Amino acid sequence: MTFMDxxxxxxxxxxxxxxxxxxxxxxxxxxxxxxRFAHLAHGDLATFGAFAALAFVTALGVSVWxxxxxxxxxxxxxxxxxxxxxxDYLRERxxxxxxxxxxxxALMLRAIVQVFWGVDTETYTRGIVRPESYWxxxxxxxxxxxxxxxxxxxxxxxxxxxxxxxxxxMRAMSDNPDLALLSGVDNRKVTMLTWAIVGMLCAAAGFxxxxxxxxxxxxxxxxxxxxxxxxxxxxxxxxxxAVIGGxxxxxxxxxxVLVIPSEYKAALAFAxxxxxxxxxxxxxxxxxxx
Amino acid sequence: MMLHTPVTDILSMSDVRGGYGDxxxxxxxxxxxxxxxxxxIVGPNGAxxxxxxxxxxxxxxxxxxxILFNGTDIAGWKPNRIVQxxxxxxxxxxxxxxxxxxxxxxxxxxxxxxxxxSAAYDRVxxxxxxxxxxxxxxxxxxxxxxxxxxxxxxxxxxxxxLLLLDxxxxxxxxxxxxxxxxxxxxxxxxxxxxxxxxxxxKQALAFADRGYVxxxxxxxxxxxxxxxxxxxxxxxxxxxx
Numbered sequence: 001m002t003f004m005d006x007x008x009x010x011x012x013x014x015x016x017x018x019x020x021x022x023x024x025x026x027x028x029x030x031x032x033x034x035x036r037f038a039h040l041a042h043g044d045l046a047t048f049g050a051f052a053a054l055a056f057v058t059a060l061g062v063s064v065w066x067x068x069x070x071x072x073x074x075x076x077x078x079x080x081x082x083x084x085x086x087x088d089y090l091r092e093r094x095x096x097x098x099x100x101x102x103x104x105x106a107l108m109l110r111a112i113v114q115v116f117w118g119v120d121t122e123t124y125t126r127g128i129v130r131p132e133s134y135w136x137x138x139x140x141x142x143x144x145x146x147x148x149x150x151x152x153x154x155x156x157x158x159x160x161x162x163x164x165x166x167x168x169x170m171r172a173m174s175d176n177p178d179l180a181l182l183s184g185v186d187n188r189k190v191t192m193l194t195w196a197i198v199g200m201l202c203a204a205a206g207f208x209x210x211x212x213x214x215x216x217x218x219x220x221x222x223x224x225x226x227x228x229x230x231x232x233x234x235x236x237x238x239x240x241x242a243v244i245g246g247x248x249x250x251x252x253x254x255x256x257v258l259v260i261p262s263e264y265k266a267a268l269a270f271a272x273x274x275x276x277x278x279x280x281x282x283x284x285x286x287x288x289x290x
Numbered sequence: 291m292m293l294h295t296p297v298t299d300i301l302s303m304s305d306v307r308g309g310y311g312d313x314x315x316x317x318x319x320x321x322x323x324x325x326x327x328x329x330x331i332v333g334p335n336g337a338x339x340x341x342x343x344x345x346x347x348x349x350x351x352x353x354x355x356x357i358l359f360n361g362t363d364i365a366g367w368k369p370n371r372i373v374q375x376x377x378x379x380x381x382x383x384x385x386x387x388x389x390x391x392x393x394x395x396x397x398x399x400x401x402x403x404x405x406x407x408s409a410a411y412d413r414v415x416x417x418x419x420x421x422x423x424x425x426x427x428x429x430x431x432x433x434x435x436x437x438x439x440x441x442x443x444x445x446x447x448x449x450x451x452l453l454l455l456d457x458x459x460x461x462x463x464x465x466x467x468x469x470x471x472x473x474x475x476x477x478x479x480x481x482x483x484x485x486x487x488x489x490x491x492k493q494a495l496a497f498a499d500r501g502y503v504x505x506x507x508x509x510x511x512x513x514x515x516x517x518x519x520x521x522x523x524x525x526x527x528x529x530x531x
Contacts, residue, residue: 165401168390172398175387182347182379183444184370184402 008131008138010254016143016212018250019150023205024227025234025242026154027198033174033237033288034194037095041082041105042202042227047220048109049075049203050210051117057124064124068207072200079199080192106221114217122215146208153204154243157197161239166193174237226253226269233276235287244284298325299358300452300483301346301377306355306365308345314353315341317507321485323452328474328484330498330515332491338507339487340382343454346485347379348372359452374402378445382456382487385441388430392421395429395440399447407447414443417476435466439473446477453477455486459493471497495519 024046031039053071056062062070082105090098131138161167166189172180173190181187202220205227209219230249234241249269256268276283301323309315315338323329331339344350346357348369357365364372369379378399387395396414400407415422418439424432429440438458445453455474459467467490475497478484488494495501495515503511503524511524518524 165397168394168397169401171390171394172387175389176384179381179385179387179444180398182369182373182381183398184373185398186370 004136010258011251012137012139012143014251014254015247016146016250017254018230018247019147020205020208020212020246021223021226021230021250022150022243022246023153023201023208024223025230025246026157026239027201027205028227028231029234029236029238029242029287030170030174030194030198030201032231034170035087035098035191037098037102038228039198040099040102040224041109042102042198043220043222043224044106044109044113045075045079045082045199045202045220046206046209046223047113047217048078048206049199050206050215050219051113051122052203053207053210054117054122054124054215064207064211067124068204071207072203075203075206076196076199079195079202083191083195106224110217110221117215117217119217122210124211124215142211146212149204149208150243153201154239157201158239166190170194222266225266225273226250229269229273229276232273232287233283235283235285237288238283238285241283241285241287299323300325300327300360301485302356302358303342303346304356304358306342306345306352306357308350308352308354309341310350315507316345318355318509319345319504319507320355320509321502321512323483323485326478326481326483327500328478328486328498330491330494330501331485331487331504332494332501333504333510336506337504339504340456341507342504343379343456343485343487346372347377347454349379370402373448373450376448376451377454378448378450378452379454380441380445380456380458382458382460386429386432386437386444388428390429391426392429392432392440392443393425395444396421396425396447399444403448410447410449413449413480414446417446417473417480418443433466434462435469438462438466438470442473442477446482450482452483452485455484457487457489459488459490467493492519 024042028039028042031037049071052074053064053067056067056070057064086101086105087098090101129140129142131140161171169185169190170193172185173187206220209223226249230245231242233248234245249272252272253265253268256265299322304320305318307314307316307318319338319342331342333339341350345352348367352365356363359375359377364375387398396411397407400410403410420436421439421443424436429437432440458470462470474484495518498515500513501515501518502509503518511518511521
């Protein structure tokens with residue numbers, strides 16, 4: 001196998017998968033940093049977002065690039081609703097209750113997807129897409145879009161967090177919630193804003209997974225572990241860490257097929273998660289200690 | 291004893307009872323702070339010093355008594371409402387946003403301000419010139435003394451009439467302790483009343499206008515700081531002889 005084969009058949013798909021994980025991991029890290037619990041419904045919210053985009057494509061007949069922002073808005077609204085009608089009631093209770101509730105929400109979201117869209121696999125577009133060749137580098141358009149869109153979405157989020165009043169309020173809440181309250185930061189608004197952003201990121205992750213593979217009811221759930229591994233690898237609460245963590249997990253998963261049977265690919269994220277918790281629990285960039 | 295009789299009390303707390311959960315820590319605490327006055331609360335550990343301060347700021351359940359700020363009873367108000375009325379509070383620990391820059395810490399202090407903050411930045415950087423130089427540094431990377439300045443600066447962004455400081459010199463070297471007291475005087479001279487809790491009772495009484503000695507959740511002594519320092523009983527029982 002030549003070097004270009006290695007790049008084309010393992011590294012490029014790894015970066016694409018990693019970009020998808022990164023979108024999910026950024027959301028996980030935001031929930032963990034600001035709301036301080038592990039959101040187990042994250043994957044299934046991504047599934048919901050992916051199918052919502054499919055609904056816009058089939059019902060409205062719009063292009064997938066119109067469906068994506070619509071699905072992001074829909075998933076953001078659903079995330080705010082989940083918080084308002086479920087998680088909010090557990091806010092003052094031990095966080096493990098919210099974690100378990102989010103597991104219930106995960107099952108509920110998956111059931112809703114199955115009821116509305118059935119259990120068959122779906123795709124956004126039909127037909128085979130042949131990769132373009134750029135000086136020997138073979139990349140499909142959708143792979144390029146996934147990578148670029150991930151950086152664009154996370155970039156917008158980054159600018160928002162660094163430069164706007166409410167973005168800074170989110171960081172303040174993540175940094176020192178008591179002091180944020182003493183400063184008069186409205187934690188209900190910050191919570192709502194966080195969920196809106198998290199829902200949008202979930203929809204984007206689900207959409208790009210669906211665009212590059214196919215849509216099925218379990219698609220998000222199977223991404224949950226690698227997304228968590230990516231968030232923890234990067235350092236919990238670190239947006240840029242989640243991107244780096246996502247890309248590493250994606251590339252390692254795809255590359256691992258070279259040395260271990262592909263059936264074990266899914267276990268790899270778990271192995272990385274264990275390793276990072278043992279060796280460097282704060283993650284690559286110093287995050288919160290779990 | 292002839293007390294310093296204030297013309298106007300900005301804060302007047304009388305017979306306040308309350309605590310955490312169901313247990314009362316404060317069993318009737320009364321104190322006053324006059325306009326542009328520095329008042330210190332001293333007393334042994336567990337006397338309810340910090341608790342009294344938290345009661346003013348709405349951080350615990352007040353079950354009895356009144357807390358008048360500028361004539362309005364603020365007992366039971368939520369902290370963000372109290373902040374908007376001109377009382378700001380600097381907690382003893384975790385009082386900065388460590389992952390945010392000095393400037394962003396100040397910005398968060400001004401979060402509730404509707405208008406332009408540039409005058410507030412100038413005022414705070416005027417009080418703490420060191421912070422202007424380090425405004426792009428992360429607060430978590432500053433020395434203890436500078437971090438305390440950030441904490442006070444954050445609380446001063448909304449131009450409060452009363453500043454509550456919970457053990458501002460805890461863990462600081464004597465050099466920084468003097469510096470913090472010096473800064474507090476500057477803040478007072480800028481027109482802000484200060485109520486602070488201190489473990490370093492002698493140094494704090496040497497710097498404050500008046501003091502209260504609390505013990506077991508009640509007032510034990512009160513008076514002009516110099517008088518308390520000179521008082522034999524206070525000295526023997528609370529100031530370590």
